[in-house]
Amino acid sequence: MPETNPQVAEIAAALRMAREARAAVDAIPSRYAGGLMALARERYERGDAGIHDRIAQGLDAVAAAIEQNAVFRRTLESPLIPAETQLKAVLAVLDDPATGLSVPREVRNFIGVVVRNRRAALLARIIAAFRALDAERRGEEQAEVVTAVPLDDTRRAQLLAALNRAGHARVRLAERVDPAILGGLVLKLGSRLYDSSIRSRLQRLAHAMKGAA
Template identity: 45%
Template sequence: MNRDSMVAVETISPSAPQTGGVAERYALALLGLADDARQADPGALDRIATDVEGLYSIYRDDAAFRAFIADPRRGAAQQQKMLSAIVQSAKIGDEVRKLVGVMIANRRLNLLPSVAVAFGAKLAERRGQQIAHVTTAFPLTDTQRAQIVARMTESGISGVKLAETLDPAILGGLIVRIGSRLYDNSLKSKLQRMQFAMKGAA
């Protein structure tokens, strides 16, 4: 798959990671490291982007890991042990591994998902991609992702990078936001519109 078209996943329940502030500074620092590394390794940016997405996919898919990241009672030594094992198993490179180490030392590991989202957003902006924020009640399959991108392309929206949010509260369907445009086809919204219509008819 072309790395420029990779899907950044932002899975999050009950609330999505927020970009900006400290998380954005970490993301910019990592982007700076990637730029420096490109002098000796032209493919460094793509490699680091893949590492960030790989680590985030583990966060997305593993509820126990999400709980571990969010638990403020975990000590730095325990966090380091857990993350070292995960990073080694996933074959994450030095740049992202060092970033995680700094975040643990600074007691900022809970910001890991936000840093990943911010990094993906900055990278997409640099590559001239539009970000489509897609919220669903259940994780998307690769086929569904391809269908969403295809529909956008048919509508004249190209170069899209998906950022997915998992929110069981919408019950079903999906919500897509691109810039100021919002397409709400969630089951929750449909039920609300039905409820309003029934009240109006009463």
């Protein structure tokens, strides 16, 4: 039986630990989103017919604040800022009349739990996970689209029409802006990823040129 190279074994073990750690982190947003969906289901069964829509709209408002307010986003993402400071920052944004946010009590309480449990950096991913669960509840597919600039109504309609032609008739878009992709778009639909960004094209061109050198 051939001997195992200790260095190779060490690298393999490190990679395995990294995969396990990533899987554990990826499970956290789903767990929190599932808890919030369970709460919404319980309220719905008690007769609160609008609970799912209220929570979804409240989370959309928070997601927009995270996307548009860089200082707010950095505050949530920093592991050095105490939880209570992060929570005050969240509540300051939610209570600021200038933002015009309308966040129901259930969402405020939920965000408080997330922040106090030191999961503030995952808040955007938790919201995305809830959106996916809510889309499934509605019999829709959840698609995340990343663009360098916000989608206008025409481009949004064109994208939905293209998805419809590809057999995805009921798609709910979660839109995110990332100037780093330079142009084009990145679309994640279920386990499938479609990357037509300019950044990706430049990377492929660079690799091709390197291979031809």
